[in-house]
Amino acid sequence: MPEFTFKKAERLKSLKVIGGLFKDGQSFGVYPLRLFWSAQPMPEGGAPVQFTVSVPKKNFKSAVARNRIKRQVREAWRLNKHRLYRRIEGNEHQYACMVLYVAKEDMPTAQIDKAMQTMIHLFYKKNIAVAANPKPNETAPSGN
RNA sequence: ACCAAGGGCUACUCCAUCGCCUGCACCGCCUCCUUUGGGGGUAGGGUGGGAGGAAAGUCCGGACAACGUAGAGCGCCGCACCACCUAACGGGUGGGACUUCGACCUCGGUCGGAGGACAGAGAGUGUCACAGAAAAUUACCGCCAUUCGAUUUCGGAUUUCGGAAUGCGGACGAUUUGAUUUCGGAUUUCGGAUUGCGGAUUUCGGAUUGGGAGGGCUGCUAGCUUGGGAAGUGAUUGGGGCAUCGAGUGUUUCCACGGCCUCCAAUCCGCAAUCCGCAAUCCGAAAUCGAAUGGUAAGGGUGAAAACGUGCGGUAAGAGCGCACGGCGCUGGCUGGCAACAGCUGGGGCGGAUAAACCUUGCGGGUUGAAAUGUCAUGUACAUCGGUGAUGUCCCGGCGCUUGCGCCGGGGCGGGAGGGCUGCUCGCCCGAGCCGAGGGGUAGGCAGCUAGAGGCCGUCCGUGAGGGCGGUCCCAGAUAAAUGAUGGAGACCUUACUUGCGUGGGGUUACAGAAUCCGGCUUAUUGGCCCUUGGUGCAU
RNA sequence: GGUCCCGUAGUUCAACGGAUAGAAUGGAAGUUUCCUAAACUUUAGAUAUGGGUUCGAUUCCCGUCGGGACUA
Numbered sequence: 234m235p236e237f238t239f240k241k242a243e244r245l246k247s248l249k250v251i252g253g254l255f256k257d258g259q260s261f262g263v264y265p266l267r268l269f270w271s272a273q274p275m276p277e278g279g280a281p282v283q284f285t286v287s288v289p290k291k292n293f294k295s296a297v298a299r300n301r302i303k304r305q306v307r308e309a310w311r312l313n314k315h316r317l318y319r320r321i322e323g324n325e326h327q328y329a330c331m332v333l334y335v336a337k338e339d340m341p342t343a344q345i346d347k348a349m350q351t352m353i354h355l356f357y358k359k360n361i362a363v364a365a366n367p368k369p370n371e372t373a374p375s376g377n
Numbered sequence: 378a379c380c381a382a383g384g385g386c387u388a389c390u391c392c393a394u395c396g397c398c399u400g401c402a403c404c405g406c407c408u409c410c411u412u413u414g415g416g417g418g419u420a421g422g423g424u425g426g427g428a429g430g431a432a433a434g435u436c437c438g439g440a441c442a443a444c445g446u447a448g449a450g451c452g453c454c455g456c457a458c459c460a461c462c463u464a465a466c467g468g469g470u471g472g473g474a475c476u477u478c479g480a481c482c483u484c485g486g487u488c489g490g491a492g493g494a495c496a497g498a499g500a501g502u503g504u505c506a507c508a509g510a511a512a513a514u515u516a517c518c519g520c521c522a523u524u525c526g527a528u529u530u531c532g533g534a535u536u537u538c539g540g541a542a543u544g545c546g547g548a549c550g551a552u553u554u555g556a557u558u559u560c561g562g563a564u565u566u567c568g569g570a571u572u573g574c575g576g577a578u579u580u581c582g583g584a585u586u587g588g589g590a591g592g593g594c595u596g597c598u599a600g601c602u603u604g605g606g607a608a609g610u611g612a613u614u615g616g617g618g619c620a621u622c623g624a625g626u627g628u629u630u631c632c633a634c635g636g637c638c639u640c641c642a643a644u645c646c647g648c649a650a651u652c653c654g655c656a657a658u659c660c661g662a663a664a665u666c667g668a669a670u671g672g673u674a675a676g677g678g679u680g681a682a683a684a685c686g687u688g689c690g691g692u693a694a695g696a697g698c699g700c701a702c703g704g705c706g707c708u709g710g711c712u713g714g715c716a717a718c719a720g721c722u723g724g725g726g727c728g729g730a731u732a733a734a735c736c737u738u739g740c741g742g743g744u745u746g747a748a749a750u751g752u753c754a755u756g757u758a759c760a761u762c763g764g765u766g767a768u769g770u771c772c773c774g775g776c777g778c779u780u781g782c783g784c785c786g787g788g789g790c791g792g793g794a795g796g797g798c799u800g801c802u803c804g805c806c807c808g809a810g811c812c813g814a815g816g817g818g819u820a821g822g823c824a825g826c827u828a829g830a831g832g833c834c835g836u837c838c839g840u841g842a843g844g845g846c847g848g849u850c851c852c853a854g855a856u857a858a859a860u861g862a863u864g865g866a867g868a869c870c871u872u873a874c875u876u877g878c879g880u881g882g883g884g885u886u887a888c889a890g891a892a893u894c895c896g897g898c899u900u901a902u903u904g905g906c907c908c909u910u911g912g913u914g915c916a917u
Numbered sequence: 918g919g920u921c922c923c924g925u926a927g928u929u930c931a932a933c934g935g936a937u938a939g940a941a942u943g944g945a946a947g948u949u950u951c952c953u954a955a956a957c958u959u960u961a962g963a964u965a966u967g968g969g970u971u972c973g974a975u976u977c978c979c980g981u982c983g984g985g986a987c988u989a
Binding site: 287311342 | 395396397398433820821856857858861862863888889890
């Protein structure tokens, strides 16, 4: 039975890490989403992945619209994160992930859910590539 | 019932599954003391709660917190009809005055709705474009009075006096006529100022010009040069006849020409008279023009706004100068009202607008805001550069020694950049560092943090905002920031088909997301329900 | 969360409360040129928005809308 929870430990809150994501992290996009991610040392009792979502104020002036999209994306992560957790079980890294909503208008939940599934699949594939690297601790595998 | 306006309430409901934030230690689990029990922890289960009427804008007011608060003066900001409500307010309730709209009628009152930052312009300063005489206690034109000057008109006086004639008008008489006319004029009356000048007319005189088939006389050394003379120059009739040798000679001859006189005509001038016109001087009156002084604010077509309005009186002209009616606002009194204010009445007035211009008066305001503030942890660097700044003297003690100096310590006085008194100044206090640049570190947690000017129900007081009392309930506290997603049912809305019942599709909506908490205001907004007022229609 | 400031032609700026809101650039049309450029002439174009005060508002006051700055 997969865990469909989204506890506090699974949330990315550190301003520093988020700043680092935009500076040094990797990213790819699955419309209408875009993922920024990087690996960092696993803290004591930490979750395998820390996740957060952001919707730019530029595209959505209304706070209500922004909140709704963030909830939709968070729900999609919550219902699909087990697919990722299953694959990276036992990994000594903690992944910081941030999803940016890049579309200019809101979308049905089903479409966001589908995009999230595709994105997690892609992330897993890229993660495999990183794991195959001789120095997996590197956040930016520029050696390739 | 419908329509319009205003106000209030509400903000889809239920079920299932999967989640999120949070309170609780009931069960489970862990742990400690140690033993039938107690303490601590833990969110696996359980259970309670989980966005709004605006959570928004941050426009007001408070609570709360930190800092500050010897004194004096000056400033700054806000508010402004009255009373009340409230913790407080620029909010609210009720009332008053004003403006505006509507209805009614007794036609200037009543009733109702709406509106607003509704103290003071009669304390002072400023501003009021263009136009206009003038934009605020002044005066341009005009009107009036006085004085002066000029002009004109009129009247009077003077410019010597007197007389005569003529002319004109009137009266009278005669005559004539259709009527005017005409004639007479002795006497009487009135007027035309006088003088000078000019003109006209008449008379006289003179001059000039012209004319003549008139008459008579006559044929000439003038002139220029010069101050004057001398001297010089020098025009100087023509023809015929006769005389003569002849001529520039002679000739009472003729003709022409010229000159003079006379006559005639015309023109001009002068004198006199008369008449007419004009002018001068003096006095008086009137008018006009100009100037000065003063009075006045009636009128002056402008303007957004014009010096209370209309009428009568009054006056040199005018004026609230006086009176009547009306208006405005000041002030005293009486009545009603807590008051604003209203009504009646007396007095004395007529002062433009603007205070969302400065301002005055009254009242209020210490400053800063939860990124406040406290606390625990983590972590570095009193490092670097630039600018600027006082360190004097006296006393005491100690030490060193060149017995007077040096060093150290303490105290007094003076100086002192800068700082504090949280707007500024004075004043007071502190006082050896201060200011700036550019860097570095942390940006976790806990408290503040939600039991409150709290909600709901009942009752009483009050017109009402609201308040008292009683009962009952505990009702979000997040922090990259929870309150959601999916499915189903109901309800509602909308749309297509259908006479309709109904069926199918779509939507669940608008505005919008707590961030210390309250009370307001403002702004955004879908649908539903209710209330009040007005209008229309129907029924009674 | 809080405090403060600013909105004028397409752009950068002006404008005591006084009438047509001005200047420079940019745009358009024309003249000139074989054609451009330059030059010259002409022309269109604005007070963020809604109210209020005032005889009169870009200016003064209030409310909205938009933008910006500061604050640990």
